[in-house]
Amino acid sequence: MDRYEIRLSGEGGQGLVLAGAILAEALGIQCGKHVAYTQSYGPESRGGGCRSDLVVSDQPIDYPICSQLDLLLCLTQKACDKYWVHLKEGGLLIVDSTRVTRLPSGSFEVCSVPILRTASVKLGREVVANMVCLGVIANLSGLIPREALQKALLERIPKGTEQINQRALEAGYGLTGALTPAMAHAPLP
Amino acid sequence: MEKMTKPVQLLQGNAACARAAIAAGCRFYGGYPISPSSEIAETMAKLLPRVGGKFIQMEDEIASLAAVIGASLAGMKAMTATSGPGFSLMQEHIGFACYTEVPCVVVDVMRGGPSTGLPTSPSQADVMQARWGTHGDHPAIALCASSPGEVYELTVRAFNLAERLRTPVILLLDEVVAHMYEKVDLGRLAGLPVEDRRKPKGAPGKLEAYAAGEDGVPAMAPFGEGYRYHVTGLAHDSRGYPTQDPAVVETTQRRLQRKVDRCRKEIVSYELLQCEDAEVIVFAYGIVAAAARQAVRQARQRGIRAGLFRAITLWPFPGEELAAAVKQAKRIVVAEMNLGQMTGEVERAVGKKKTVKTCLKANGEAITPDEIFSALQAEDACHA
Numbered sequence: 001m002d003r004y005e006i007r008l009s010g011e012g013g014q015g016l017v018l019a020g021a022i023l024a025e026a027l028g029i030q031c032g033k034h035v036a037y038t039q040s041y042g043p044e045s046r047g048g049g050c051r052s053d054l055v056v057s058d059q060p061i062d063y064p065i066c067s068q069l070d071l072l073l074c075l076t077q078k079a080c081d082k083y084w085v086h087l088k089e090g091g092l093l094i095v096d097s098t099r100v101t102r103l104p105s106g107s108f109e110v111c112s113v114p115i116l117r118t119a120s121v122k123l124g125r126e127v128v129a130n131m132v133c134l135g136v137i138a139n140l141s142g143l144i145p146r147e148a149l150q151k152a153l154l155e156r157i158p159k160g161t162e163q164i165n166q167r168a169l170e171a172g173y174g175l176t177g178a179l180t181p182a183m184a185h186a187p188l189p
Numbered sequence: 190m191e192k193m194t195k196p197v198q199l200l201q202g203n204a205a206c207a208r209a210a211i212a213a214g215c216r217f218y219g220g221y222p223i224s225p226s227s228e229i230a231e232t233m234a235k236l237l238p239r240v241g242g243k244f245i246q247m248e249d250e251i252a253s254l255a256a257v258i259g260a261s262l263a264g265m266k267a268m269t270a271t272s273g274p275g276f277s278l279m280q281e282h283i284g285f286a287c288y289t290e291v292p293c294v295v296v297d298v299m300r301g302g303p304s305t306g307l308p309t310s311p312s313q314a315d316v317m318q319a320r321w322g323t324h325g326d327h328p329a330i331a332l333c334a335s336s337p338g339e340v341y342e343l344t345v346r347a348f349n350l351a352e353r354l355r356t357p358v359i360l361l362l363d364e365v366v367a368h369m370y371e372k373v374d375l376g377r378l379a380g381l382p383v384e385d386r387r388k389p390k391g392a393p394g395k396l397e398a399y400a401a402g403e404d405g406v407p408a409m410a411p412f413g414e415g416y417r418y419h420v421t422g423l424a425h426d427s428r429g430y431p432t433q434d435p436a437v438v439e440t441t442q443r444r445l446q447r448k449v450d451r452c453r454k455e456i457v458s459y460e461l462l463q464c465e466d467a468e469v470i471v472f473a474y475g476i477v478a479a480a481a482r483q484a485v486r487q488a489r490q491r492g493i494r495a496g497l498f499r500a501i502t503l504w505p506f507p508g509e510e511l512a513a514a515v516k517q518a519k520r521i522v523v524a525e526m527n528l529g530q531m532t533g534e535v536e537r538a539v540g541k542k543k544t545v546k547t548c549l550k551a552n553g554e555a556i557t558p559d560e561i562f563s564a565l566q567a568e569d570a571c572h573a
Contacts, residue, residue: 021199021370024199024370025199028199028372029195029197029199029372034371034372035199035370035371035372036369036371037199037369037371038365038368038369038370040309040310041309042309043224043308043309062479062482062486062558063479063482063483063557064369064371064476064479065365065555065557067557067559
């Protein structure tokens, strides 16, 4: 696999930094890929723009910050407006259907999914939206085996929250079960 | 003890720094949390008690380094970590540690400045502060890492140099490297050599604490073991007592500088990438060097003979080594996340016959490979 770039974007408090770390752990440690994971956020602990960038490759990685995105996830309209232009041709854009209503169009696939609503209504905890994201990403990209992601998740979440986080991950898979697009470009590990 | 862990782990730069500090024998951390360095304090607070060490959160950065100096005088390997605003406050005590020859490690995770600036954004604008931030003539050692794995190595090295030379050593990181995660092979790094300060051989009692041998580094007696000596930031004699005797003052000043200068070759480290036949060479450090590496590969693919000089030691400045590496090159591009702080050093080292251009950015965003690639191309474009 050559350089594959994933950006998770939204606002502070949505848990995207942790979600990125779990993805990095799954792909780097569980799947044995080279990974470089960086974050960018403002001084606010809630609100304010937030993004986390993960580069995955079979080769050592020179530069860790993304510029040509294979996969972009946006949990706010602002993030989507800001970052969609960096999507590669044939890339995948995943947005939250509640917060992102104006969708860009281009030579990339777009999946609009009720991530935040699933967390707050179905699971009763908006704070686990980040784990829902991981399920959605794993299912749509075909990039990470489910067991690898589950293991990585358990490594990185606080003790005592295993059940709710695992349920959220499964809900993410479930949300997009029927949606899985024919993703010819998505390299399988 | 820290429980046995998997050899290869996904580690953040700041966490790697803390883990390495423990491995190097650090048992005291005095600090005041500040973005983007806070994870170092957080990790030390968690790990130090498990190995019998002490963590203390002080009221500010001035007190933090004071506590570190106290702990080191009492015989512990000690460190603190901060960012630009805190680093400014620490300058007074960095000078004190230089003059009283107290080993310690100060990590500065650089963020956008001046003042409160950009608390969560990367910068490299403290490189001159690391050299000249504290007043007076003094030696300075500053190392700069480009990846979490290297943060680990350089943290251990910082402690070794501090202990060997009895001087503060500064580790400069930028926000990207500090917050970046990558796989780090702790199994391999566990074998890094660890050095300890030399203790006096004589029996406890009155001690000529600043009498040094050939290497210019006095043996260091921990307070509390019965050796009696005086420690002051005033100019002092070999027993540590204040003096204004010009001959004694001059000798000490020269010795402090010389003890570092004579180890220059061991302290200075750098990495060369495709410099042998390069026409244009990038000078970069920290995360910018990672961008430069990609830019150099891009340039080579387009037939531009480009190379990279990555400085790992920033102080003492690797001037001779840079001059040798760029001998056959026509142009040097200095890429740094500030308004050109190291550019003057580079110009001085390479001489007037070389063209020195810059690729600078000081807006809170990292320099990209494309920006360096454009700078590499620039001259060719002019000739076309």
